[in-house]
Amino acid sequence: MRRVLVLGGTQYFGKKLVQKLIEIGDEVTIATRGSKSDHFGANVKRLVIDREKKETMAAAFEDKEWDLVYDQSCFSPIEAKDTAEALKGKVRRYIFTSTQAVYEFGTLHEEANFDPYTYQVTYKSRKEYPGYEGYKEAKRASEAVFHQLGYFDVVSVRFPIVVSEDDYTERLKFHVDKILADQPIGIPNPELRYSFIHADEAAHFLLGIGNSTFEGPINPGSAGDISLRELVDKIALLANKEAVVENSNTSGTVSPYALPGSWSIDTSLAEGLGYKFTDLNHMLDQLIKYYMQ
CATH class of the missing domain: 3.40.50.720 (NAD(P)-binding Rossmann-like Domain)
Incomplete structure (x- = not known):
């Protein structure tokens, strides 16, 4: 032991x-x-x-x-x-x-x-x-x-x-809730990319x-990265809604992922050592569907 x-x-x-x-x-x-x-x-x-x-x-x-x-x-x-x-x-x-x-x-x-x-x-x-x-x-x-x-x-x-169904930060859920409610999301730079x-x-x-x-x-994690624009489009498609994205930093509407720049990682070392991670798009799709329910 x-x-x-x-x-x-x-x-x-x-x-x-x-x-x-x-x-x-x-x-x-x-x-x-x-x-x-x-x-x-x-x-x-x-x-x-x-x-x-x-x-x-x-x-x-x-x-x-x-x-x-x-x-x-x-x-x-x-x-x-x-x-x-x-x-x-x-x-x-x-x-x-x-x-x-x-x-x-x-x-x-x-x-x-x-x-x-x-x-x-x-x-x-x-x-x-x-x-x-x-x-x-x-x-x-x-x-x-x-x-x-x-x-x-x-x-x-x-x-x-880090994301999950029980994510206490609710940062991903924030985007789902805004799109379901037809409310704007402030994203000054939609092309920023992140790993999860x-x-x-x-x-x-x-x-x-x-x-x-x-x-x-x-570096552990799902391979690759995704832009904020791609993430919002993914949510909108799954929700059958139109995403309202604004170039805004207004409190209460700005995306919690609207950081000063992109942050993403190459996970090939961890994968080469035999560690397995869920496909990024599949993981995000499942979480978005969970939050929608």
Whole structure:
């Protein structure tokens, strides 16, 4: 039986990952601020930590060891360094949930397009990383800390946009609801392109990569990408409606996917390692139909 520590694990695909770990018989510990309830009952152990307070992690991890750590809740290089120091010598393998946002705006990025081993880190707290540009810098610097310190075998999983029937952000559902209601959607640049992954497949990938010997950055997700125009047209076709798209940033109407630029990834490395993902158009079609109902 492996001993697995999950930092976070009480929200979205983190919950799905914990459930999968329980089902395969791992001894699972979740470490959170303790502010959210979970449904795992006696199937997990629990630790209370604050990622912004190093002393809480040092106390919680004292005299403990794990075979594997999944980090779902790191949002600054200070947190990365403090966590790594607190877990030094206690862990062999570390899976960090990162993002396609570590890349510059653009499409079909390969893993080599951002190198965490050479990135120069400026240490700031999570409050000092506002907006999408801040999120990009925070995740870049966090990746760099884990890989450059070399305390564990590290994997940085660069997820694209995560979607599912139970997506709490409701960003894809936003578009479906607007089109069904004949309401306008603000999309200043309809040609921007994005990659996606289903939340169930995100959790399954984390489980698999944790069981592997792979080290380094990796892009999981459905192959290819889709533009906002193509996505809206797809919804309109399935709903038998006309989409009303405006060049607008008005609050309440602007698409939550109307980011400053395209972000999409090349998933061929993950596919080459044998990981399977649902076809992008099929996945989106199924989710759109679900939201329509």
